[in-house]
Amino acid sequence: MNRIIVALFVLFSLSSCTSKFQKVLKNKDIDYKVSMAEKYYEAKKYRNAQQLFENVMPFVKGTPRYEELYLKFANSYYYDDDYDNAENLFKTFVEYFPNSPKTADVEFLRAYTYYKRSPKAELDQTTTNKTIVTMQAFIDAHPTSEKVKEATQVIDACREKLELKDYKTATLYDNLALYRAAAVSYGLLSDNYPDSKNADKYKLLTVQAYYKFAENSFADKQKDRYEKVIEEYNDFVDRFSDSPLMPEAKKIKKQTDNFLNIKK
Secondary structure (H helix, E strand, O other): OHHHHHHHHHHHHHHHHHHHHHHHHHOOOHHHHHHHHHHHHHOOOHHHHHHHHHHHHHHHOOOOOHHHHHHHHHHHHHHOOOHHHHHHHHHHHHHHOOOOOOHHHHHHHHHHHHHHOOOOOOOOOHHHHHHHHHHHHHHHHOOOOOOHHHHHHHHHHHHHHHHHHHHHHHHHHHHOOOHHHHHHHHHHHHHHOOOOOOHHHHHHHHHHHHHHHHHOOOHHHHHHHHHHHHHHHHHHHHHOOOOOOHHHHHHHHHHHHHHHHHHO
């Protein structure tokens, strides 16, 4: 019985709040609606604030408060985790108010909306790439901003995610015994992320994948493909001579040499 009473009370309260908001929305007094929009905004009732801000924007355009209210309108979507609409409104804010002292912060937040929408590494990384581009544009445009450090950290995090995605793709090829595709993919990882802590690992995986590709090839193709293993091994030595993975690389080199010596 008590649960029913509580449910009815909640339902009545929601209905009452909805009814009150509808009265605010229908009110003809623009100043009153602006005031209520800001109250809803401060109370973090962003959905209500959004409706009111959108309703009054045509009437406050050109007034001294237009910039301030437009930014709150954009922020209400950002704080409500609606990053698609927030990005669009931040972009428009910069177009409307290019000389605003808030422009740099807004450009950063616009770039950050892409970061917020960046998916898991296994999925399409279009928004991750957009994050990198827009964050770098922010850094280039505002090199003295206090947000540059954070923007750089975001770019680094995005690059790590792209690296992880590429690694997962290469590993998938390897697991499917598509060794040539795996070798090319690992090689690109090593080349595209030379500063990665795993760069030597990627190069070793490249050597290993080419070795497996040669090992599983038809006899008349093996010699050329084992020679490719040697080529990749030499590149490994040139780039990572002090790598702790060197013994494993030398092991593959020895196995490859044994085959090539037999073929002489």
